[in-house]
Amino acid sequence: MTQIFGNYCEGLPSSPEFLIIGFSPGSIPLRQRWRNNGLSADFMADYLMTFFPDDRCDAGSAQRQAEVKSSVSYVANELLENAMKFNDERANIPIGIELQLHGSHLVFVTTNTITQDQLEPFQHYLEHLTSSDPEELYLEQLEKNALEEENTSSGLGFLTMMNDYSAKLGWKLERHGEPSEFVTVSTMVQLPI
Amino acid sequence: MTDTASREIRTDDYCVRYDEPTQTVACQGSLRLSGMAEYEPIIDLLSSVADTDTDAVVLDLTDLEFLNSSGISMLSKFVIKVRHRKTVTMSVRGSRTIPWQGKSLKNLQRLMPSLDLQWD
Numbered sequence: 615m616t617q618i619f620g621n622y623c624e625g626l627p628s629s630p631e632f633l634i635i636g637f638s639p640g641s642i643p644l645r646q647r648w649r650n651n652g653l654s655a656d657f658m659a660d661y662l663m664t665f666f667p668d669d670r671c672d673a674g675s676a677q678r679q680a681e682v683k684s685s686v687s688y689v690a691n692e693l694l695e696n697a698m699k700f701n702d703e704r705a706n707i708p709i710g711i712e713l714q715l716h717g718s719h720l721v722f723v724t725t726n727t728i729t730q731d732q733l734e735p736f737q738h739y740l741e742h743l744t745s746s747d748p749e750e751l752y753l754e755q756l757e758k759n760a761l762e763e764e765n766t767s768s769g770l771g772f773l774t775m776m777n778d779y780s781a782k783l784g785w786k787l788e789r790h791g792e793p794s795e796f797v798t799v800s801t802m803v804q805l806p807i
Numbered sequence: 808m809t810d811t812a813s814r815e816i817r818t819d820d821y822c823v824r825y826d827e828p829t830q831t832v833a834c835q836g837s838l839r840l841s842g843m844a845e846y847e848p849i850i851d852l853l854s855s856v857a858d859t860d861t862d863a864v865v866l867d868l869t870d871l872e873f874l875n876s877s878g879i880s881m882l883s884k885f886v887i888k889v890r891h892r893k894t895v896t897m898s899v900r901g902s903r904t905i906p907w908q909g910k911s912l913k914n915l916q917r918l919m920p921s922l923d924l925q926w927d
Binding site (some may be wrong): 644645648651652680681683684685687688691692695699752753756757759760764766767768770771773774777778779 | 837839840841842843844873875876877879880883884887888904905906907910911914917918
């Protein structure tokens with residue numbers, strides 16, 4: 615079974631410029647691996663800069679380069695944080711992040727694995743997220759977080775990408791065949807540059 | 808009132824410091840901690856500042872290079888706490904050279920319309 619939410623494009627033309635990184639969670643606790651998310655996100659941002667040559671005579675190009683680098687670093691870090699946080703390691707399937715360079719936009723795709731038990735709440739969350747006004751939902755979430763003493767998750771990663779970075783987001787959920795209890799989640803972010 | 812004369816949390820990656828004479832909380836470096844639990848010590852510091860008997864609070868972010876969404880949630884919490892203290896004025900100092908700030912700091916103003924957002 616495959617289910618799509620939001621702006622998930624299956625038939626994107628393949629890009630000649632792409633970077634894929636895979637993470638096998640292994641035995642080290644997530645807390646100790648957390649710093650790797652930021653390091654990997656910064657690496658992806660640095661790597662991409664090769665394709666945006668810095669024209670030293672043009673102040674505008676340097677600023678644009680800084681903007682793109684910062685956006686890639688933010689989006690990749692949030693995607694990795696989510697993928698790591700919600701991944702079920704018992705599935706023993708690596709987490710992946712791919713960055714593709716298309717003409718006027720970048721495409722990120724992360725994949726991670728969740729259990730059937732996590733599926734229903736996640737489907738409800740995605741239905742709500744993709745049918746609401748993101749700006750309204752964002753402010754609502756900030757106020758809600760402020761009232762809760764013990765919120766473990768800020769619920770802001772996807773909303774900041776949509777609101778502050780004008781990104782289009784989509785998800786593909788794929789149930790593994792019986793008797794597997796796992797579901798692969800692919801998250802696609804299209805970022806205009 | 809909580810003693811906030813000189814409060815500071817410093818690691819290799821970031822520093823958060825309250826300077827009472829200037830009523831300023833400065834956040835510097837890269838804040839990408841894992842979820843709200845790991846932000847707890849900083850949330851406590853900010854809460855104690857929000858509870859301080861003062862007429863103004865300045866949040867200086869001009870040297871904060873990175874902030875993840877959990878960190879955005881933490882700063883929003885702080886702004887909402889200060890907003891509840893109706894007699895306290897708040898200003899936030901951001902840097903135009905740090906791109907995430909140009910994209911995300913306006914949301915703090917949406918939470919507290921009287922907040923003065925200053926750009927260096």
